[in-house]
Amino acid sequence: MGGKIKDFDEITSFLGDYGPFQILIIVLFSLSAIPCGYMGVLAVFVSDTPEHHCKTVLLSNETEQCLDGWVYSTERYTATIVSEWDLVCDNAWKVPFSTSSFFVGVLIGSFISGHLSDRFGRKPVFFFTMVLQTVATLIQATSVSWVMFSILNCLRGLGQISNYIVSLVLGEKKSTAPFCCPGYKQLLVFSVLGFGIGYALLPLFAYFIRGWRMLLVATAIPGFLFIPTWWLIPESPRWLLQKGRVEEAELVIRNAAKRNRVPVPEVIFRAGECLELMQTYTYMDLIRTRNMRNITMMSVAMVFYGLSLNTSNVNGNVYLNCFISAAIDIMVYVASWLLVNRVPRPTLLFSTLMFCGITLLIIRLLPEVVYAFYSSCLFVLALVGRMGVSSAYCLIYVFFTELIPTVVRNMGLGIASTAARIGTIICPYVIYIGVYSKMLPYIVFGTISIMAAVVSMLLPDTRNGKLPSLISQHPFVYAYIKKMFHNCKNKRLETKQSMSNM
Known part of the structure; x- marks a missing residue:
């Protein structure tokens, strides 16, 4: 027991940096992010409000309710939840509420995913949440009421974020060796890239499937296709060590070494080594200092999802607008990947958020004389501003991961995501106001983006540093x-x- 306590990275350094095993893990977790990419913005099409009018024209009183029901245009959709349950006029508030219910589920999932995966293991929780997201989406397609739809929306959100967070933490344990920052940054960026690809697939799904029920079914299928990877993705060796299951942890490392065709020491984890990895940590270990609280609370998710969900409020073809937005995201993610090791983290985060905020606030300054081109200008400026927040959204996972030690990283990402979802729960109502005032959502999102930019400068630069274990x-x-x-x-x-x- 008097031996030197070694770092996990040092013990497993014989695996190498990028072997077949690491590449396989990066590819699998990047693919698993694709359903997470479109699940959060399904409301753009599922909850859109088609053009509509009363079945009968009332001449006696303009304020009288539409007693005989509504007629909805089928030019864009055969059906949405709005046309299905008449969510217009007095019931219009139910549309943003149903979207907020998704983010309530995301908030709950963000908070509990860390605890569940620390208790039951990363791998079981990863696959359970994937099944939860998939099954909830399928059942949601059979909803008989708006209440049922909203409850299942909450469950879908819980599964979506839990699956994404646990995939990042589970992948970190095995995607890189010597498990230090270079490879994990690749995993993070490629996972976010998979997230963007999922967003880009959504308008393609929606264009060919115009009914909301079948659209939900189609988006659920990829989740089932991923379940067989259970036999390819092992449990986190760090988690196994923490639980005292040393033999199982060694087996995971030996199998990885076998795939990479590298020699393995006779004994990988010796008595007295990795002692701190076997300790149990709580949320208090994460938030004891002011700096750590700053790290876990800052978020750009409200602006990112706000601009994504606001697509339906912008004039033009909603399918094309959504696809262009997603394509820009993918290009921005690639650019962020190229810049992430060349520019100081706080500077890059500050620049992207400030760029987004200023661009969105410029929309308010558009003069009325350009009204003929107003819709086009608004769409272009919104897309340009989105480039900034998309880059920040990509960077935030890399940055937060580098600032949170491995032993509490799962809880750290969960707490950071929990803080972010408080904003995303509110953003559907900000977008709803955009029906009456197109300017207001951009003013709100622009202001929040600038505030986040200022806060980001308080964080230290972690560039070229090693992930703290x-x-x-x-x-x-x-x-x-x-x-x-x-x-x-x-x-x-x-x-x-x-x-x-x-």
């Missing part, structure tokens, strides 16, 4: 731990002194 390796938390150690030591001395005086 242990809390003691984290520059912010380590100072706190030292302080706590000295405080405990002083208290023990005071207690001994007082007892001796008695």
Whole structure:
């Protein structure tokens, strides 16, 4: 037990950097992000409001309710939830509420996914949440009421974010060796790229499937196709070590080495090594310091999802608008991947968010004389602004991951995502106001983007640094731990002194 305590990265360094095993894991988790990419923005088509009018024209009172029902245009859709359940006029509030219910599920999933995967394992939770997302979507296609639809929307959101977060943490344990930052950054960027590809597939699905029920069925199918990868994706060796299952952790590493065709030491994890990895951590270990709270609370998700869901409020072809938006996202993700190791993290995050915020606020300054081109100008400026927030959304996962030690990274990403979803729950109502005032959503999103840009400059630069595996390796938390150690030591001395005086 007196041996040197080694870092997990040091122990597993024999695996190499990018072998067949790492590449396979990166590809699989990138593909798993595709359904997560379109699940969050399905409301653009499923909950869109078609052109409509009363079945009968009322001459007596213009404020009288439409007693005989509504007639909905089928030019764009054969049916949406709006035309299915008459979610217009007095019932129009139910549309943003149903979208918010999805993000309520995302908030719950963000908070509990870390705890569940720490308790039951990363792999079981990853596949369970994938099945949950898929099955909830299929059942949602059979909804008989708006209430049932909203409840299942919440479950779908819970599965979507839990699956995405756990995939990032599970992939981090195996996608890179020596499990340090270069390879994991590739996994993060490719996962976000898969997220963007999923978003780009949505308008293609929706263009050929004009009914909301069949659209939900079609988007659920890819989740089932991914389930057989259970036999290809192993459990996290770090989690196995934390639970004291050393033999199983060794087996995972040996299988990875076999695929990479590299020699394996006779004994991988020796007694006395990786002791801190076997400790149990709680949420208090994550939020003890002011710096860590700043890291977990900052978010750009409200602006990102707000601009995504606002597609239906922009004039023009909604399918083309959505596809162009997704295509721009993919190009931005690639550009971010190229810049991520060349520009300081806070500077890059500040620049992208500030660019987004200023661009969105410029929309408010458009003069009325350009009204003839107003819709086109608004769409172009919104897309340009979206480029900034899409880049920030991609960077935020890389940045947060580098700032949170491995042993609490799962909880850290969950807390960060939880904070983000408070904003995304509100954003459908901001978009709903856009029906009456097209300017207001852009003013709100632009202001929030600028505020987030200012906060981002308070964060340190982690470029070219190694991912902290242990809390003691984290520059912010380590100072706190030292302080706590000295405080405990002083208290023990005071207690001994007082007892001796008695």
